[in-house]
Amino acid sequence: MQKEVKERSNLALVAAVQLPNVSDAEFEASLTELRELAKTLGYDVVKTFVQKRAGFDIKAYLGEGKREEIRAFVNHESYDVEFDKAPPNLNDWEIDTVLVDHEISPSQARNLEKEVGCEVMDRTMVILEIFHRNARSRAARAQVEIARLGYMAPRLREAAKLAGPQGRQRSGEGGRGAGESHTELDRRKVRDRIAELQQDIIAMEAERKTQRARRQGRQGLAGVALVGYTNAGKSTLMRALTGSEVLVANKLFATLDTTVRALYPESIPRILVSDTVGFIKNLPHGLVASFKSTLDEALDASLLLHVIDASDSGFERQLEVTNEVLAEIGADDVPRIRVFNKIDYVGDDAAQAALTLTLQSRYPDCVVMSAKRPDDVAQLHQKIVAIYQQDQIEAEIFLPWEAQQLRKNIYATCQVLAETSDDTGAFFKVRGEVDAVRKLSESVKLI
Ligand SMILES: Nc1nc2c(ncn2[C@@H]2O[C@H](COP(=O)(O)OP(=O)(O)OP(=O)(O)O)[C@@H](O)[C@H]2O)c(=O)[nH]1
Ligand SMILES: [Mg+2]
Secondary structure (H helix, E strand, O other): OOOOOOOOOEEEEEEEEEOOOOOHHHHHHHHHHHHHHHHHOOEEEEEEEEEEOOOOEOOOEOOHHHHHHHHHHHOOOOOOOOOOOOOOOOOOOOEEEEEEOOOOOHHHHHHHHHHHOOEEEEHHHHHHHHHHHHOOOHHHHHHHHHHHHHHHHHHHHHHHHHHOOHHHEOOOHHHOOOOOEHHHHHHHHHHHHHHHHHHHHHHHHHHHHHHHHHHHHHHHOEEEEEEEEOOOOHHHHHHHHHOOOOOOOOOOOOOOOOEEEEOOOOOOOOEEEEEOOOEOOOOOHHHHHHHHHHHHHHHHOOEEEEEEEOOOOOHHHHHHHHHHHHHHOOOOOOOEEEEEEOHHHOOOHHHHHHHHHHHHHHOOOOEEOOOOOHHHHHHHHHHHHHHHHOOEEEEEEEEEHHHHHHHHHHHHHOEEEEEEEOOOEEEEEEEEEHHHHHHHHHHHHHO
16 A cells, blocks of 8 residues: 655655646646645645646656656756755755656556656545545545545556566465455455445435434524635634634645534524535545535535635636536535635735725625625625525514413524513514414414
């Protein structure tokens, strides 16, 4: 299996092929993102090697010349060593890993590794590793492990090829078939493990569905889901909107589990907010499948807050990626508000005002804000509540004194605008959802 990435800061190189259909801006943004991902894993990226090619080299992803250039650099044979970012110790440095900005085949990775003389990790592996490190709950861990096993399986075959034919035969130890090769054995183990994990997930899924149904059953709670690109500020907004302590970190994929909290100050109807896993360009396919169940929360929501980092120069691309993932999981028709966040982080006041105008004209009905400004958060809070209250009606309910036990139901399901009383009972002027008001009137009549 692959080497565990050490916690200490390791030196890495980034290497990438720019294909003809990829613009310079897009290519640069992707490289910047890979460097961020690497940083999240504790790597110091000291240099980047890029190359324009019509396609990837079949044998080793990069062309021969570029491979030689990297080999020389890694092995301290370069004539003129120039770093993009100097390593901590200029007299004693060693490149640990070459990070490749595409998903490459197992044999391309193996050949490149052999040639340059250090470990090679592709974009998919980097993302899987981050998910692996950040997964906390049992469900998230199982989902990440399935995705990792799916990725590792073909690579085991490559590792076996590397070991050569002699090392591959194993006698029938442990009751396994005699002469079964390492690879077959490992493949079977991987398959069994995936099946086992899938069973676990099905069980956890059933449990979660029950919880969700219970939650929704309770007084018809409304749900808002925060979705968007990784690091856009979803968890920060979740904290601000609900007053709860959820993990916020300036690293990619800080959140892997869905958390659900009530909007605070509380509203009527009570509104639940859920925070979800962030998206990224080229999210490994195994992960999209694995996290589908986590994202069901988004599907169940009656409103999506699509959070976008307005301070990121590549926000439009990130917005598109989120749209694509939402379409892929079938959340296309859930109403959504686009929330352009981190406006405080965009240049000076004039630049912020200019971008706000541009965004508002390009995306009508969007919200431009900073999760760090309480006033902005309060406005978003109001906007959400207004959406849920727009279908509400006003009504008058009379509650005779002998039915006072229903009083708490009135306060729990409707907003009480006025309450007066005489010697027969209490009169309420309420505002609430049609269904809630109807239910209340019926229960009063039954008394
Ligand atoms: N300046 C500024 N920084 C913000 C704002 N909102 C969030 N941040 C910062 O952005 C970083 C990422 O925030 P998170 O809330 O963890 O982002 P996320 O979308 O939950 O990220 P993942 O869980 O990784 O998908 C943190 O360092 C936050 O403090 C904002 O409005 N302005
Ligand atoms: Mg988060």
